[in-house]
Amino acid sequence: TIVATASDDGTACLWDLEGNKKATLQHGSWVYAVAFHPQDNIVATASRDKTVCLWDLEGNKKAMLPHGSWVNGVAFHPHGTI
Numbered sequence: 751t752i753v754a755t756a757s758d759d760g761t762a763c764l765w766d767l768e769g770n771k772k773a774t775l776q777h778g779s780w781v782y783a784v785a786f787h788p789q790d791n792i793v794a795t796a797s798r799d800k801t802v803c804l805w806d807l808e809g810n811k812k813a814m815l816p817h818g819s820w821v822n823g824v825a826f827h828p829h830g831t832i
Contacts, residue, residue: 783821
């Protein structure tokens with residue numbers, strides 16, 4: 751089991767249940783939201799830096815989706831596909 755946190759220091763972190771940090775997901779500004787994909791090992795982060803980023807569970811950035819303004823939330827479709 752993995753827990754995600756979002757912070758105003760520009761990071762989201764992934765933790766195990768013993769409190770060990772597994773990965774740091776770095777943005778250019780505050781991270782407002784984190785979402786886990788319901789089927790794949792992908793995490794999405796939403797940030798004040800006007801991006802949504804997709805990461806694997808090891809902290810490797812897989813994609814960056816630019817926005818025109820701060821991104822305050824992020825979610826995956828509950829079935830994982832549309």
